Amino acid sequence: MDLAAEVTRRARRVPVWVIYVLGLAPMGWLFWLGLTGGLGPEPIKALEHRYGLIALQLLVAGLAITPLCRIARVNLMRFRRAVGLLAFAYVTAHLLVWLLLDLRSLSLIWQDLVKRPYVTIGMAGFACLVPLALTSNDRSVRALGPRWRRLHRLTYVAVPLGAVHFVMLVKGWQWEPLAYLAAILGLLALRLRLVRSAFQQA
Amino acid sequence: AVSLGAIAGRGRATEGLEPNSFEDITSYNNFYEFGTGKEDPARYAHEMTTAPWSVTIDGMVDKPGSYDLAALTDGMTIEERIYRFRCVEAWSMVIPWNGFELRGLLDRVGVQPGAKYVAFETLYRPDEMRGTRSRIIDWPYREGLRLDEAMHPLTILATGLYGKPMPNQNGAPIRLVVPWKYGFKSIKSIVRISLVAEQPETSWNMIAPNEYGFYSNVNPAVDHPRWSQATERRVGGGLFAARQDTLMFNGYEDEVAGLYEGMDLKRFY
Numbered sequence: 001m002d003l004a005a006e007v008t009r010r011a012r013r014v015p016v017w018v019i020y021v022l023g024l025a026p027m028g029w030l031f032w033l034g035l036t037g038g039l040g041p042e043p044i045k046a047l048e049h050r051y052g053l054i055a056l057q058l059l060v061a062g063l064a065i066t067p068l069c070r071i072a073r074v075n076l077m078r079f080r081r082a083v084g085l086l087a088f089a090y091v092t093a094h095l096l097v098w099l100l101l102d103l104r105s106l107s108l109i110w111q112d113l114v115k116r117p118y119v120t121i122g123m124a125g126f127a128c129l130v131p132l133a134l135t136s137n138d139r140s141v142r143a144l145g146p147r148w149r150r151l152h153r154l155t156y157v158a159v160p161l162g163a164v165h166f167v168m169l170v171k172g173w174q175w176e177p178l179a180y181l182a183a184i185l186g187l188l189a190l191r192l193r194l195v196r197s198a199f200q201q202a
Numbered sequence: 203a204v205s206l207g208a209i210a211g212r213g214r215a216t217e218g219l220e221p222n223s224f225e226d227i228t229s230y231n232n233f234y235e236f237g238t239g240k241e242d243p244a245r246y247a248h249e250m251t252t253a254p255w256s257v258t259i260d261g262m263v264d265k266p267g268s269y270d271l272a273a274l275t276d277g278m279t280i281e282e283r284i285y286r287f288r289c290v291e292a293w294s295m296v297i298p299w300n301g302f303e304l305r306g307l308l309d310r311v312g313v314q315p316g317a318k319y320v321a322f323e324t325l326y327r328p329d330e331m332r333g334t335r336s337r338i339i340d341w342p343y344r345e346g347l348r349l350d351e352a353m354h355p356l357t358i359l360a361t362g363l364y365g366k367p368m369p370n371q372n373g374a375p376i377r378l379v380v381p382w383k384y385g386f387k388s389i390k391s392i393v394r395i396s397l398v399a400e401q402p403e404t405s406w407n408m409i410a411p412n413e414y415g416f417y418s419n420v421n422p423a424v425d426h427p428r429w430s431q432a433t434e435r436r437v438g439g440g441l442f443a444a445r446q447d448t449l450m451f452n453g454y455e456d457e458v459a460g461l462y463e464g465m466d467l468k469r470f471y
Contacts, residue, residue: 035440037440040241041226042230042435043440044441101442104445171406171410
């Protein structure tokens with residue numbers, strides 16, 4: 001209990017802009033590494049994968065904030081928007097590397113989109129995130145009122161789609177994407193009333 | 203002893219190919235026995251002991267047995283073969299292998315008339331191959347060729363590259379190279395070669411038969427279910443390297459198309 005209060009107290013002293021700066025730094029750093037040979041002999045794939053993985057990690061972090069607050073009493077709610085927007089920035093960067101550096105051909109992009117389920121699923125996840133990013137400002141929160149919360153439940157669709165996209169694109173059944181999927185499903189389960197009340201009684 | 207003479211006659215497909223750097227070839231590998239990351243083999247393959255090394259040759263052969271590496275390569279002419287290497291994941295390299303034709307070895311051990319296929323196995327030694335502690339593949343890794351594919355002069359057993367002994371991450375001390383097939387067919391660190399009558403089980407086909415066929419010939423017209431095989435990216439071109447078209451049989455069509463005459467390559471992928 002004390003620990004939770006201590007973390008909350010310390011986190012309160014961190015300005016939100018620090019999260020944005022720290023969060024965006026790896027994006028530029030990785031791009032620079034890719035340019036200068038630091039990502040190995042196939043930097044396009046490496047960059048695509050690294051941006052995608054960071055996006056997924058941020059999405060998991062974003063999903064963890066509410067249960068952390070409700071169950072563990074660690075309040076990081078003031079960083080939730082920053083984490084969500086950073087995740088969106090990395091998903092967008094991941095997509096741009098795929099479009100502009102990897103495929104570079106409208107016909108290849110279209111073929112992949114319609115013929116490859118993991119691409120379709122990844123793109124669907126991205127499509128879910130777009131309205132959320134667009135309505136992440138204070139004005140939209142006020143204007144949409146209760147509809148804002150309902151709209152933002154799209155996260156519960158978008159994030160598992162991202163993990164399924166990862167599971168489907170690797171060769172064979174690898175533990176890493178499955179671990180992300182399990183973590184995400186676990187975090188979503190914590191939102192079910194039944195599971196939540198069980199925790200709160202405990 | 204590197205000689206180019208023996209391939210001069212069929213060198214057409216390899217002319218004008220600029221090999222990837224030694225660094226590229228030895229730092230970007232798939233060798234799941236050491237992990238699924240491309241950099242894992244370079245990081246962990248040194249944990250594998252490659253001397254002493256012996257290869258069991260068994261099945262339908264006149265002279266079965268356990269052959270020590272020196273006995274296996276004794277009398278074989280080690281040539282340089284600059285081959286395209288096309289991974290099923292749609293990246294490619296050009297690699298200057300050093301090796302000898304598999305048919306030389308098969309002729310020496312005496313293939314019996316009933317043999318129709320050649321099956322290969324990779325070393326499985328969990329304490330030296332950390333990737334095998336995860337069950338992603340039903341170890342040991344297995345591959346196979348039809349006998350006529352194995353006897354084809356382009357098919358080699360490679361013992362080195364760039365004139366150096368084979369680096370561990372590339373399949374030391376001896377590996378198969380079948381340049382017109384996807385890279386996973388070119389099995390690494392071989393410990394068993396069996397001449398058999400029936401088509402052998404092969405690892406990736408066992409894992410996902412709808413994605414990886416027994417033949418796995420490079421074919422731009424037959425897509426992997428999850429990605430297109432029409433184009434590939436040559437590794438080593440940096441962040442702005444464009445894709446290039448994938449060639450039928452990886453550019454060795456003149457040499458090998460005859461092996462598959464009359465076969466529906468969409469069905470036998």
